[in-house]
Amino acid sequence: MTITPAIKKDYITKLAEQGKRVDGRTFDQYRPIEIETGIVKQAEGSARVKIGNTQLVVGIKMGVGEPFPDTPDCGVLSTAAEFVPLASPDFESGPPREDAIELARVVDRGVRESEVVDIKKLVMTQGEKVWLVFIDIHILDYDGNLFDAASLGALAALMTTKIPILRLLGPGGLEKSDLEAWFNTTKIQDIYDLYSMPGFDEYVAGNNKELFKDVKPIALPMTEPPISCTAIKINDYVMFDASLDEETIADVRLTVATDHKGDLRAMQKGLSGSFSKEEIQKVINGALVNGQEIRKQLYAKIGK
């Protein structure tokens, strides 16, 4: 299964010398990207992303719980990726392998360090009760460039997430006093609207859904998202959005996340090859151009 790309290596490199790629793209060009949101109604937010034949689904689940002891003033954000054997003949069942963990961590960093989700606004009572946000990446079809697909999927899912207040409200879980505390610390108008609904005080978990019928669902507090773009290098040729064959024979890989202002927000180099400084510039420039395009598409999809 991994033998095929080795045979194709000559073919791919010969084409690269003429400035071409196997599927007819230019070096900087992405395969067609498709984004679809709200596909799993059991999840608080969900998105399916296709980049060429690569396909994955990201789902968001939320809960209430304790913050980590070292960050009592932040909500909890947790990212996991499953390389399920459905997606590729080379994936096996069992605990996540190191590449699944790397993928989850890179996506996590893209979301956390760039503060896309404002986790400081997910605190109800400092050190005691905060919102928990779980990002789960489920790969369906693996044809290269999981990094970009997964981070794009995570963003689309997060941006369409609705905080499940109704489901969690109840004794022992989310209490009315928690919502009150949350409103006082974060000043989110939507929460106020919910809190000031007539009849809120009589609310008992499990019924009275009618009462909340007209309440606007509360979105996650989010800021402008950075978009991840990944390039690989084969011999001395730098290409974006590698297909599986290209990725398998690549010497080195670099992911660059850029924000709407054109600033850099996260990077990750992978594989055992190396980049020169000029090549890194080339990747950054390509990431900026492609990032803007992908951002436009993401915004168009989620109606922003």
Place this chain on the structure above:
Amino acid sequence: MMKSDIKLINSEGKRLDGRGPEDLRKIKIESGVLHRADGSCYLEWGGNKIYAAVYGPREAVPRHCQNPLRAIVQARYNMAAFSVEDRKRPGPDRRSVEISKVISEALERVILTEQFPRATVDVNIEVLAAEAGTRCAGLTAAGVALVDAGIPMRDIPVACAAGKIEDQIVLDLGKLEDNLGQADLPIAISPRTGEVLLLQMDGHLTHDEFNKAFDLAVRGCHIVSDVQKQAIMHKYQSVVAAEVQE
């Protein structure tokens, strides 16, 4: 089974989602949806959304699990963490291991395993959204994916459940009906011969009720079987259409 004041069947004989006692939920099946898999299927059954992918026949590893006389069938049923209301921890639990086992055994009966000694046929079932009846939906999807992978079979396996709610036998339980109902009877059959490939029951049925539920579930299986066959034919019809256009 929880006591509840929710009426599962109203005075007009309609169920919570407006179905009559012998109606199935809406089913949509698409075959050949994944690029890497040897055969694949996407299935929506009510609120269930399921992918099935088949790899093989290929060499079974590790070697000690090979059967020198025939292929082994390894189904793996897995639920996405976000497929249910309260997040499910990723990875296999006791429930999914059991479901994987009964599905493997059901599929093994129809696949011509004797043609592929020492090989394995891997069937991966991924539940992205779960809303009662995932094992039936998963097995039904697996049947289509096996056909799509070109695995020789005696028949296309299909599954459907019947159950008992408000003292009535009904077809294909929905989520609340499953939680609050009195019995659930998922079965899988080989529709050509009527052989039973999978049978489970939980709850409380009289002998007569069992017979009635069983017959109803078999009828459900035949309806679903038609949808499966349409999905398979649709894929090849679209190929033919494309060739004619060229």
